Amino acid sequence: MLFNSYVYIFAFLPAAFAGYFLLAFRYEKGAKLWLVLASLFFYSYWNIRYLPLILVSLGVNFILGRKIGEFTGKDKEKARLFLIAGLLFNIGLLGYYKYADFFLSNINYLLRSNLPLLHIALPLAISFFTFQQIAYIVDAYRGEAREYDLLNYALFITFFPQLIAGPIVHHKEMMPQFRNERSRYINYENMAKGLFIFCIGLFKKVMVADTFAYWANWGFDGISHLTFFEAWITSLAYTFQLYFDFSGYTDMAIGAALFFNIKLPVNFNSPYKSLDIQEFWRRWHMTLSRFLRDYIYIPLGGNRRGEVITYRNLMITFLIGGLWHGAGWNFVFWGFLHGAALIIHRLWRKTGIKMPSFLAWLITFNFVNAGWVFFRAQTFDDALKVLKGMAGLNGVLLPANLEGKLPLLDKLSYPYGSFTLQNTLEASIYITLALLAVLLLPNSVEMKDRLQPKLAYALLAGFLAFVSILHLTNVTQFLYFNF
Amino acid sequence: MSYKSWFFSTLALVMLSLLAVAGFNWYIDPHWCFGPSHRYNQVQMPFDERAQKTNYVKFHPFAYDALLLGSSRVTYINPYDFSGLKVYNYGVNNMLPEEYYDYIEYAKKKRGKEFDYIIIGLDFWTTNQNKELPSPIKEPAFYIKQAESFGYRYKMLFSYDTYKLSRKNYLAAARSYPVDYFYDRRLVKHLRRLSEEERKAKIENAVAVYRDRLYRDYTYVSYAETFRQLKRANPHTRFIVFTTPESLPLLELIEEQNLTPYYQQWLRENVEVFGEVYHFSYPNSVTTSLANYYDASHFYPHVGAWIAERLLGREKRGLPDDFGVKLTRDNIDQVLKKQALR
Numbered sequence: 001m002l003f004n005s006y007v008y009i010f011a012f013l014p015a016a017f018a019g020y021f022l023l024a025f026r027y028e029k030g031a032k033l034w035l036v037l038a039s040l041f042f043y044s045y046w047n048i049r050y051l052p053l054i055l056v057s058l059g060v061n062f063i064l065g066r067k068i069g070e071f072t073g074k075d076k077e078k079a080r081l082f083l084i085a086g087l088l089f090n091i092g093l094l095g096y097y098k099y100a101d102f103f104l105s106n107i108n109y110l111l112r113s114n115l116p117l118l119h120i121a122l123p124l125a126i127s128f129f130t131f132q133q134i135a136y137i138v139d140a141y142r143g144e145a146r147e148y149d150l151l152n153y154a155l156f157i158t159f160f161p162q163l164i165a166g167p168i169v170h171h172k173e174m175m176p177q178f179r180n181e182r183s184r185y186i187n188y189e190n191m192a193k194g195l196f197i198f199c200i201g202l203f204k205k206v207m208v209a210d211t212f213a214y215w216a217n218w219g220f221d222g223i224s225h226l227t228f229f230e231a232w233i234t235s236l237a238y239t240f241q242l243y244f245d246f247s248g249y250t251d252m253a254i255g256a257a258l259f260f261n262i263k264l265p266v267n268f269n270s271p272y273k274s275l276d277i278q279e280f281w282r283r284w285h286m287t288l289s290r291f292l293r294d295y296i297y298i299p300l301g302g303n304r305r306g307e308v309i310t311y312r313n314l315m316i317t318f319l320i321g322g323l324w325h326g327a328g329w330n331f332v333f334w335g336f337l338h339g340a341a342l343i344i345h346r347l348w349r350k351t352g353i354k355m356p357s358f359l360a361w362l363i364t365f366n367f368v369n370a371g372w373v374f375f376r377a378q379t380f381d382d383a384l385k386v387l388k389g390m391a392g393l394n395g396v397l398l399p400a401n402l403e404g405k406l407p408l409l410d411k412l413s414y415p416y417g418s419f420t421l422q423n424t425l426e427a428s429i430y431i432t433l434a435l436l437a438v439l440l441l442p443n444s445v446e447m448k449d450r451l452q453p454k455l456a457y458a459l460l461a462g463f464l465a466f467v468s469i470l471h472l473t474n475v476t477q478f479l480y481f482n483f
Numbered sequence: 484m485s486y487k488s489w490f491f492s493t494l495a496l497v498m499l500s501l502l503a504v505a506g507f508n509w510y511i512d513p514h515w516c517f518g519p520s521h522r523y524n525q526v527q528m529p530f531d532e533r534a535q536k537t538n539y540v541k542f543h544p545f546a547y548d549a550l551l552l553g554s555s556r557v558t559y560i561n562p563y564d565f566s567g568l569k570v571y572n573y574g575v576n577n578m579l580p581e582e583y584y585d586y587i588e589y590a591k592k593k594r595g596k597e598f599d600y601i602i603i604g605l606d607f608w609t610t611n612q613n614k615e616l617p618s619p620i621k622e623p624a625f626y627i628k629q630a631e632s633f634g635y636r637y638k639m640l641f642s643y644d645t646y647k648l649s650r651k652n653y654l655a656a657a658r659s660y661p662v663d664y665f666y667d668r669r670l671v672k673h674l675r676r677l678s679e680e681e682r683k684a685k686i687e688n689a690v691a692v693y694r695d696r697l698y699r700d701y702t703y704v705s706y707a708e709t710f711r712q713l714k715r716a717n718p719h720t721r722f723i724v725f726t727t728p729e730s731l732p733l734l735e736l737i738e739e740q741n742l743t744p745y746y747q748q749w750l751r752e753n754v755e756v757f758g759e760v761y762h763f764s765y766p767n768s769v770t771t772s773l774a775n776y777y778d779a780s781h782f783y784p785h786v787g788a789w790i791a792e793r794l795l796g797r798e799k800r801g802l803p804d805d806f807g808v809k810l811t812r813d814n815i816d817q818v819l820k821k822q823a824l825r
Binding site: 007189191 | 484486488489490494497500504633638641646
């Protein structure tokens with residue numbers, strides 16, 4: 001089920017909320033069971049085929065987590081064995097469902113063999129719930145997480161606001177909230193803040209991201225030859241589409257969770273304001289960065305084993321991060337670019353030279369923007385098509401409808417031509433507005449925290465929700481659902 | 484204001500604004516999902532006839548004896564002109580024979596049994612494999628799935644797109660904004676009368692479209708098997724099949740493009756499959772008088788009434804004698820020979 005759908009907004013969410021609080025103050029277990037069942041219904045609504053998969057994954061990880069917990073502190077070796085079994089199970093599951101065809105096609109290419117591809121449809125949210133459970137069993141091994149109750153564990157994994165696309169949460173930050181006595185009663189401050197950020201998220205997704213999708217999809221998939229301005233509009237449209245889409249989704253997740261008095265971690269903190277690439281990764285998809293840092297980078301040795309090993313660790317972490325986003329070399333390459341950028345950033349820092357803030361921002365933003373081209377493009381050729389256009393290799397034409405309106409350029413006989421990408425003036429205005437918004441406005445979490453129960457905020461939230469709901473006619477999928 | 488009042492005020496604000504829009508959309512009902520019929524919703528723009536007519540099948544009582552199928556030409560036939568029969572006009576813009584089966588099956592399912600009659604208006608342009616249609620046609624399954632999807636008609640009430648359609652329909656009805664063609668709430672389609680000049684321009688334009696797009700790289704495609712399948716799936720239904728009357732400029736274009744042999748092959752195949760075909764599309768007093776036409780291919784509803792009379796054998800005064808001939812296996816050679824001599 002999508003957050004930006006009528007059925008979610010008008011039926012599922014109110015029903016899940018009402019059922020939970022009707023049960024919660026008397027029957028804690030009943031309320032949790034209700035929430036788990038509601039979450040499984042939410043998961044299966046799109047395609048029930050993968051319900052058994054999430055149940056098996058959940059069951060196996062619960063058992064392994066218990067076993068690890070039992071042996072931690074008593075028999076380290078056995079705990080370690082169960083941990084390895086758990087890691088193999090989770091990586092194997094993800095490998096089979098997400099990466100099998102990628103590896104087979106690469107083997108076929110390298111060995112010139114003809115192994116048949118499996119054509120497995122990617123189960124919804126598998127990357128998210130698998131990473132969350134890897135974190136859980138590792139935390140159990142470290143003695144930081146214990147869960148002996150299947151219902152609690154099921155709730156931790158399936159809680160619908162964060163099930164499909166994160167944030168990737170830790171057991172230790174979720175379960176105390178569910179256990180808290182006060183969570184079982186309606187809290188109107190949380191409800192108000194939840195509603196407010198939900199409205200902002202809905203608007204970001206429906207009105208902003210889906211508007212940019214028009215130019216991004218057209219430029220990436222519909223045009224074979226992009227001139228300079230068309231290519232920049234295409235790449236920037238996607239840069240803003242991705243941010244407003246994913247952060248909008250997260251806002252809605254945070255809002256829905258707040259209705260149940262659950263505070264999900266912040267996942268986006270104005271990432272496009274970043275002045276360097278390290279800061280970007282502290283602000284973008286923060287719960288994934290946290291996972292990569294705590295469960296890959298630090299176990300690899302982090303920055304404790306000298307400069308070269310640190311660079312190696314950074315690169316490995318980001319290659320895995322790239323691959324997590326999708327089974328394709330373009331994602332690996334995107335990860336490589338970010339790994340390389342982080343290494344360069346560390347080297348630069350060692351020089352002690354301070355770059356002017358604007359220049360630092362400009363370089364960071366443009367690097368991220370160019371990186372997203374590989375992230376979005378279906379093939380390397382598609383990515384190169386956009387990058388070539390951005391570099392001006394396909395000409396720097398201005399749209400023909402501006403001819404005669406720019407006297408200075410006319411005097412210079414500046415070339416005009418017809419654009420394949422349409423409504424480019426509109427796109428340029430939206431891109432400018434989006435850029436100003438991400439740079440100058442507080443982000444939605446900050447806005448939520450500043451909420452005052454005043455009429456002006458009610459009018460703002462009401463307007464955002466009203467406009468967005470009226471534009472839900474064409475229900476679209478969230479970009480991150482495929483990851 | 485407390486957080487509690489803020490929460491409920493915001494919710495109320497959103498819900499009331501949405502209900503106002505939804506109420507207006509329900510009142511005008513541009514998707515044909517509900518029942519209201521009044522002076523302010525008597526102009527219904529056909530923005531997507533496949534969706535609208537499928538919605539109508541889904542959301543209204545469906546006690547019809549007969550189904551009428553065909554392209555936009557057929558949509559101008561008033562279903563109430565088939566006196567004695569309750570006909571549902573399921574004709575839609577650019578309808579292709581390969582779509583008939585699914586729409587018939589869907590309507591049959593809603594009716595609960597086979598139809599007594601299925602009336603089909605055939606267009607020659609559909610036989611070109613390389614025809615270039617103005618927009619890609621979505622499969623019937625898309626519209627059927629859409630109409631059947633959970634809460635579809637209520638979702639559409641809370642939609643800005645629906646509001647825009649409602650507003651357009653409302654303004655056209657309440658303020659009599661001029662509209663070229665529209666449906667009323669009885670699903671009768673109306674067509675604006677054109678001036679001589681307007682018609683001339685439209686005919687010229689239509690002939691060019693047929694020449695450049697619909698008859699482009701003409702390659703004949705036979706629909707015989709498609710029609711046989713329809714007959715097999717509806718063994719207790721009587722099929723009444725007719726050729727939609729094209730105006731003289733279009734008939735001349737067929738000849739000009741050297742398509743006459745295919746035109747005749749098409750007629751023969753249809754006669755072969757259905758046993759008899761009511762043929763209207765040849766030079767006769769209706770097709771040669773351009774006053775009967777909105778453009779080169781779309782006839783005015785009064786011509787549709789004549790077609791209905793001829794098909795049911797209930798000819799009234801005013802029906803031109805030379806309009807329509809029943810083609811059978813026995814007479815087709817003779818009729819085609821006679822028409823070729825004209």
